[in-house]
Amino acid sequence: MNWKRSLVAAAAVVPVVGLFYYGMGQDPKAIPSPLPGRPAPPFALNAMGTADTVRLADLKGQVVVLNFWASWCLACRSEHEVLREAAARYGPRGVRFYGVLYNDTPENGAAYIAEMGGQSYPTLLDPQTRTAIDYGLYGVPETFIIGPDGRVVYKQVGPVTPETFTRYVDPLLGKREAAR
Amino acid sequence: MTRILGSTAIVVALALAVYGAVAAVVGVRRRDGALIRSSQAAAYANCGLLTLATLAMVYALLTHDFSISYVAQVGSRATPTFFTIISLWSALEGSILFWGFVLSVYTASVVYFTRGRLGSLGSYALATLHAVGIFFYLLLTGVANPFGAVFPVPADGPGPNPLLQNHPLMAVHPPFLYVGYVGMTVPFAFAIGALISGRLDDVWLKATRRWTMTAWIFLSLAIVAGMWWSYEVLGWGGYWAWDPVENASFMPWLTATAFLHSVMVQERRGMLRVWNLTLIIATFLLTILGTFLTRSGILSSVHAFANGPIGYYFLGFIALVLLVSLVLLAGRSAELKTAGHLDRLASREFTFLINNLLLSAFCFTVLLGTLFPLVAEAVRGVKVSVGGPFFNRMSLPIIVTLLFLLGVGPALPWRGAGADVLGRRLLPAAVAAGVVAALALALRVPSFYAVLAFAFAAFALVSNVQEFVTGARARMRAHGESAPRALLRLIGANRRRYGGYIAHLGVLAVATGIAASAAYRFEREVTLKPGQTVTVRGYTVRFDGLWAKDEPQRFVVGADIAALDARGRPYRTLTPRLNFYRNGGEPITTPAVRTRLDDDLYINLLAFERDGSSATVHVIVEPLVAWIWIGGLIVALGAAIGTIPTGARVRSRKVVRV
Numbered sequence: 001m002n003w004k005r006s007l008v009a010a011a012a013v014v015p016v017v018g019l020f021y022y023g024m025g026q027d028p029k030a031i032p033s034p035l036p037g038r039p040a041p042p043f044a045l046n047a048m049g050t051a052d053t054v055r056l057a058d059l060k061g062q063v064v065v066l067n068f069w070a071s072w073c074l075a076c077r078s079e080h081e082v083l084r085e086a087a088a089r090y091g092p093r094g095v096r097f098y099g100v101l102y103n104d105t106p107e108n109g110a111a112y113i114a115e116m117g118g119q120s121y122p123t124l125l126d127p128q129t130r131t132a133i134d135y136g137l138y139g140v141p142e143t144f145i146i147g148p149d150g151r152v153v154y155k156q157v158g159p160v161t162p163e164t165f166t167r168y169v170d171p172l173l174g175k176r177e178a179a180r
Numbered sequence: 181m182t183r184i185l186g187s188t189a190i191v192v193a194l195a196l197a198v199y200g201a202v203a204a205v206v207g208v209r210r211r212d213g214a215l216i217r218s219s220q221a222a223a224y225a226n227c228g229l230l231t232l233a234t235l236a237m238v239y240a241l242l243t244h245d246f247s248i249s250y251v252a253q254v255g256s257r258a259t260p261t262f263f264t265i266i267s268l269w270s271a272l273e274g275s276i277l278f279w280g281f282v283l284s285v286y287t288a289s290v291v292y293f294t295r296g297r298l299g300s301l302g303s304y305a306l307a308t309l310h311a312v313g314i315f316f317y318l319l320l321t322g323v324a325n326p327f328g329a330v331f332p333v334p335a336d337g338p339g340p341n342p343l344l345q346n347h348p349l350m351a352v353h354p355p356f357l358y359v360g361y362v363g364m365t366v367p368f369a370f371a372i373g374a375l376i377s378g379r380l381d382d383v384w385l386k387a388t389r390r391w392t393m394t395a396w397i398f399l400s401l402a403i404v405a406g407m408w409w410s411y412e413v414l415g416w417g418g419y420w421a422w423d424p425v426e427n428a429s430f431m432p433w434l435t436a437t438a439f440l441h442s443v444m445v446q447e448r449r450g451m452l453r454v455w456n457l458t459l460i461i462a463t464f465l466l467t468i469l470g471t472f473l474t475r476s477g478i479l480s481s482v483h484a485f486a487n488g489p490i491g492y493y494f495l496g497f498i499a500l501v502l503l504v505s506l507v508l509l510a511g512r513s514a515e516l517k518t519a520g521h522l523d524r525l526a527s528r529e530f531t532f533l534i535n536n537l538l539l540s541a542f543c544f545t546v547l548l549g550t551l552f553p554l555v556a557e558a559v560r561g562v563k564v565s566v567g568g569p570f571f572n573r574m575s576l577p578i579i580v581t582l583l584f585l586l587g588v589g590p591a592l593p594w595r596g597a598g599a600d601v602l603g604r605r606l607l608p609a610a611v612a613a614g615v616v617a618a619l620a621l622a623l624r625v626p627s628f629y630a631v632l633a634f635a636f637a638a639f640a641l642v643s644n645v646q647e648f649v650t651g652a653r654a655r656m657r658a659h660g661e662s663a664p665r666a667l668l669r670l671i672g673a674n675r676r677r678y679g680g681y682i683a684h685l686g687v688l689a690v691a692t693g694i695a696a697s698a699a700y701r702f703e704r705e706v707t708l709k710p711g712q713t714v715t716v717r718g719y720t721v722r723f724d725g726l727w728a729k730d731e732p733q734r735f736v737v738g739a740d741i742a743a744l745d746a747r748g749r750p751y752r753t754l755t756p757r758l759n760f761y762r763n764g765g766e767p768i769t770t771p772a773v774r775t776r777l778d779d780d781l782y783i784n785l786l787a788f789e790r791d792g793s794s795a796t797v798h799v800i801v802e803p804l805v806a807w808i809w810i811g812g813l814i815v816a817l818g819a820a821i822g823t824i825p826t827g828a829r830v831r832s833r834k835v836v837r838v
Contacts, residue, residue, distance in 0.1 A: 001511035009510030010503055017499045023554045024476055024491050 033136055035152040040064075040144065041134035045124035048106050054098065054124055056150070063095045063172050064146040067160070068132060069123075070104040071112035073140045079159035080116045086165045087120050093173055099123035102132055102140050147172050183248050186236035187327040193229040193284070194317035196222040201310035208303040208377075216303050220291045223306065226313065227288035234281040237274065237326060238265060246337055249328030250274055256339030258732035258762065263345040269354040270340040272475060272490065273326035278355070279471075280316040282362040287313060290366055290391070298373075298387060305366075305373030305384075312365050315497050323490045339733055342761035342768045349409040356402035357429060361467040363395025364432060367439075368464035371457050375508035380453065380516055385443050392460070393823040396436050397816050403429055404690075404812030415769035415784040417703065417800040419808065420694075422571040427550045428470030431543050435463040438539035445529045448594055454509065454516045455536070461505045466543075468498055473550075524596025531589040538578050538585070545574045580632040583691055586684055587613075587640030590647050608646060613639035626699055633695035637688045644681045644688075651678075671821065679822025686818055689811030696804040697780075703800040705786065709793060713744065717801040719781050720744045721754070726792040735760040739785045739795045741772065756785035756797065779803040 044055045056064070067083060069076040087097045101109045101123050113119050126132055135144060143156040145168045154168040200222035207215030237250065241264050246252045254267045254274065269275040287309040294302050320326065344350050367388040374384035406429065407419035420426060439459040445452050476491025522530055549566045556564045591605040617635035625631050648667060651674075655666035671678040706714045708723035715721075724740040738757040742750035754772035761768060771784040782800040789795070 001508075002514055003511060005513060006507040006511040009506035012506060013499055013502045016502065017495060019551070019554060019558055020472070020476075020495050020498070022558045024495065 033152075033155045035136065035144070035155055038152060039150050040066075040146045040152045041131070043124075043126075043131045043134070045100070045126055045131060047122040048101065048109060048125050050122070052122075054122070056146075059096055059146075060150055061148050063090075063148060063169060064144075065090075065095060065097045065165075065169070066100060066135075066144040066146065067098070068100045068102045068135070068137055068140050068142045070102045070140050071108040072104065073102075075159050076141045077116070079141055080119075082160055082162060084119060086160070086162070086169075090165060090169055090173075091120065095169060095173070097121035100126050100131060102126065102137065103129060145169060145172075182236050182240045182243075182245055183327050183329060186233045186240070186248075187321070187325070189229040189233040189236070190280075190317055190320045190327070193226045193233075193280075194314065194321055196226050196229070197310045197313040197317055200226070201307045201314060204303045204307035204310065208300045216306075219303070219306055219310070220295055222310070223284075223287045223291045227284045230281040230284035233320075233327075234268070234277060237277060238268060241265065241267060244337075246335070247330050247333045248326070249330050250277075250326035252330045252334055252337050254340045255337040256733065256763070257336050259339045259345060260733070262348070262351070263340065266351045266354075267340040267345070269358070270344040270350070273320075273324045275354070275358070276316060276319050276324040277326050279358055279362060280313070280320055282358050283309075283313055283316060283365060286362060286366055286391075290369075294387060298383065299379075300377040301370070301373045301379045301384060301387075303373070304376045305369040308369035308372045309365065312369070315493075319490065319493060323493060338763040339761070342734075342759070342763065343413065345733070345761075346759060346768050346770065347409055347413045349405055349412065353402055353405040353409050356398045356405060360395050360397075360399025360402050361429075361432070361470070363391060363398060364436065364460075364464050364467050366391040366395070367460045371460045372504070372508065375457065375512050378512070378515070380512065382447060385446060385456065388460075389443065390823050390825070392436065392439065393819055396433070396440060397819045397823070399429070399433050399436065400819070401812060401816050403433060404809060404815075408809055411805070412771065412773060413769070415771045415798075417701070417771070417782045417784070417798070417802065419805075422546075422549065422566075422568050424550050425470065425474050427546045428466070428473050431546050431550075432463045432466040432470065434539050434543040434546070435459050435466060438536045438543075439463060441532045442536050445532050449529055451518050451521075451529070452533075452536075453518055454513055457509060457516070459536075459540075461509070462543075465498065465501055465505070468494065468501065472498060526592060526599075526602055527596035528589060528592045528594045530596075531585055531592055535582065535585050535589065538582050542575060542578045542582075545578070546571065549574070576629040579691065580629060580636055583633060583636035583640055583688070586687065587636065587643035590681060590684070591643050605646075606643065609639045609643040612642040630695045630699035633691060637692050637695075640684065641688050644684045647681055648678065675824055676822045679818045679820070679824075682818030682821060683815045684818070686811045686814030686816070689807045689814055691811075693804045693807035693811060697802040697808075701800065701802050703798065705796065705798045707787075707794050707796040714797075714799060716799045719799075719801055720748070721781075721783065721799060722750065723795055723797070724753070726788055726795060733762060735762075737785070737788060739788065739797065741783055741797065743774070743781065754781070754783050756783045758785050758788070775806050777804075777806055780805040 040056060042056045044053050046052070047054055065086070067079075083097070083099075087095075091097065098121060099119065106125060109123060113123070124131075129137075135142075138157060141159055143160050143164070144152055145154040145156075145164075147153045153172065154164075156164050200219040203215045203222070204219040206212070207219060237248075239245075240248045240251050241255055242261070244251065244255055244257055246255060250271070250273045254271045255264065259267070267274065269278050287306075290309065291306065296302075298305070339345065367384075370384040370388045374380055406426065410421070411417070411419040436459075439456060442452050442456055442459060446456050472491065472494035476494060522533070524530070549571050552566050553564050556562055587609050588606070591609070592602070597605075613635040616638035617631060620631040620634050625634065648670065651670045652663060652666040655661055655670055656663060659666070659669075661669060671682075702717040704714060704716050708714060710723055710725050713720050713722040720743075722742045722744055724742050727738050727740065729736045729738070736757050736759050738755045741754045741756065743752045743754060745751050752774065754774060756772040757770040758767045759770060769784055771782055773783075774781040780800075780802050782802065784798040784800075785795060786798055787796040
């Protein structure tokens with residue numbers, strides 16, 4: 001055995017293992033969205049169960065949380081409670097919450113909300129999923145946080161957590177409340 | 181009870197594997213025969229224990245024992261019995277259990293067939309096999325424990341992943357893949373044994389040839405079965421998508437194929453010794469890498485199992501194997517220098533060399549494409565995806581060159597031939613290639629590579645068939661045998677050589693099937709009302725209506741599509757289906773495929789109106805697809821002929837004498 005050569009060869013292990021180790025820490029399904037930092041695509045959608053139309057343009061100056069969901073989506077069930085608590089906490093501070101029903105019938109959507117014990121904010125209907133396409137939706141749930149300037153601040157793929165709000169909504173409110 | 185039986189068996193197997201590895205090494209060092217024999221006994225015992233654990237799991241699945249974590253994860257009372265049994269490999273823990281079982285069977289078989297004959301080489305190989313066993317049994321007692329306790333015991337489970345319970349090929353593809361993957365551990369263990377013991381001659385090669393061949397046959401069949409499964413289930417009319425995990429099964433196949441050819445150079449000419457060791461170590465590492473990629477969640481793929489800490493174990497194992505192999509190879513490289521050299525360029529060994537370079541380059545390309553997204557993210561922080569266009573562009577030149585070599589190789593003798601011999605031998609093949617190329621150009625075959633593929637396939641076909649014809653003719657003259665008898669005797673007497681040529685014919689069938697179906701694919705996507713027809717490439721089909729069926733584990737919606745003959749009369753009904761599994765979100769398709777030797781009519785149901793007023797279908801017509809599956813079987817058959825032990829040959833000689 002020539003141990004000197006062995007030692008040199010052993011060094012080759014480091015970059016390979018290093019690369020895989022790095023890869024383990026990444027989520028291969030995380031897809032970067034070009035939207036954060038850009039103006040949120042405008043929409044005018046009918047709120048489920050009402051005759052009202054909600055326009056993004058009318059919401060300028062306010063923080064908007066837009067949550068795409070569906071009754072057939074299991075992960076949406078797990079985030080429902082988080083969203084309800086967030087709406088209860090941030091609603092009074094002026095944050096507007098909207099659900100957007102994705103690829104689902106209004107009846108199923110209404111039944112789901114009833115089953116989950118209700119929701120305090122309106123859900124918008126998105127015929128032909130046009131708004132979902134504008135927002136580059138990859139699946140449900142996805143949640144967009146839109147700042148007072150109408151720009152997308154953050155896009156959450158998958159269920160939201162309480163930290164999503166403390167991390168991205170609180171600073172926006174802080175800025176706005178300080179400006180007052 | 182089943183739970184305790186299964187988990188105890190695995191814990192004992194782990195302890196015995198540790199003991200077996202240590203005993204084999206200490207036994208060699210101290211020249212203690214009793215210790216080595218006890219290590220061999222541990223291999224037999226582990227085979228029994230893992231069989232017991234696997235049977236316990238199958239029993240638990242069949243009896244719906246939801247107190248066992250794996251059963252609670254993949255079992256369901258609604259799942260048909262057949263799919264309940266094969267759900268043994270439908271999720272992480274069960275597949276590792278099956279892996280451990282296959283490994284224990286291989287280890288025991290190696291001991292049985294080689295015991296006492298190979299001295300220190302055999303003992304170090306056994307220690308290596310035990311060591312690999314330690315890793316898998318360790319996973320089974322910890323992060324991939326299939327026998328975990330569940331309390332409270334659920335009344336029912338979700339059932340296996342819908343994609344994995346939708347087609348009987350799931351009973352073939354995964355187990356064959358494991359038998360192929362795990363089988364590569366045997367030549368690897370002997371390579372490591374040779375490096376540690378310093379017995380660097382051909383003994384390890386000869387001892388492992390049949391093991392490598394067997395593993396290679398199963399790996400080949402598994403890849404083709406996987407393509408077939410993907411064709412029959414996923415509904416896009418294709419069979420290969422360069423998915424990271426498809427690539428993971430293909431890469432070790434490439435290095436193993438290179439190895440099967442390059443060992444002949446070492447046996448005949450004593451060259452390429454370092455190279456052969458490197459190839460077989462690479463093959464083993466690539467099988468582990470493939471498993472790592474599917475189970476670590478490192479790359480996005482349809483095959484990915486749920487990720488968890490198990491990825492770090494695999495990474496540690498890869499690091500260890502890589503380290504040990506590189507240290508041993510580099511340390512011994514000076515002793516592996518060989519005296520042989522290439523005499524001529526136009527020689528068999530030179531074509532093998534080029535074949536090896538191409539196969540390795542192919543493997544490297546696939547590895548690069550598979551891992552590039554990871555590298556790009558690590559180095560530049562950007563997300564990229566490498567898709568079909570990259571792989572096709574890079575691999576097509578390699579594939580057509582390999583097809584060409586596949587024709588040249590058999591015609592060239594060892595140590596080389598002069599130009600006249602070469603011309604005489606290759607002339608018919610060259611004529612065939614020219615004719616096919618002219619024909620393909622006249623018929624305006626749409627892709628340049630398809631033209632080359634057809635021409636070189638014809639070239640290789642003639643060249644390989646010529647070997648049979650020349651050999652059989654010589655026998656007919658020498659022994660006065662009839663043509664079929666001469667052909668059978670010829671193959672029987674030189675199984676390895678002619679088995680190889682038969683495998684070549686299978687590869688040509690696969691290549692032709694792929695080239696034709698890729699170049700001549702016709703498809704249409706249409707929404708039809710009942711009674712309406714659509715015509716694709718001469719096939720007219722009519723939508724006759726929808727039906728629905730409620731089954732325990734799923735709800736099925738099917739469309740009746742009648743294939744019409746030239747007079748507009750239906751002669752066959754095809755029923756593409758959509759399956760809504762109770763445990764899954766997205767519906768799973770079951771395309772209706774009418775397979776014939778000349779072409780396939782493939783119909784997939786994409787969407788439907790609930791009232792049956794319309795259905796959207798994807799109709800595809802692809803030529804020669806069946807030859808991919810047939811070719812895969814021919815490859816396996818040829819390789820199996822080349823693997824049959826010579827014992828059978830002795831018997832046939834006796835018959836000749838009578």
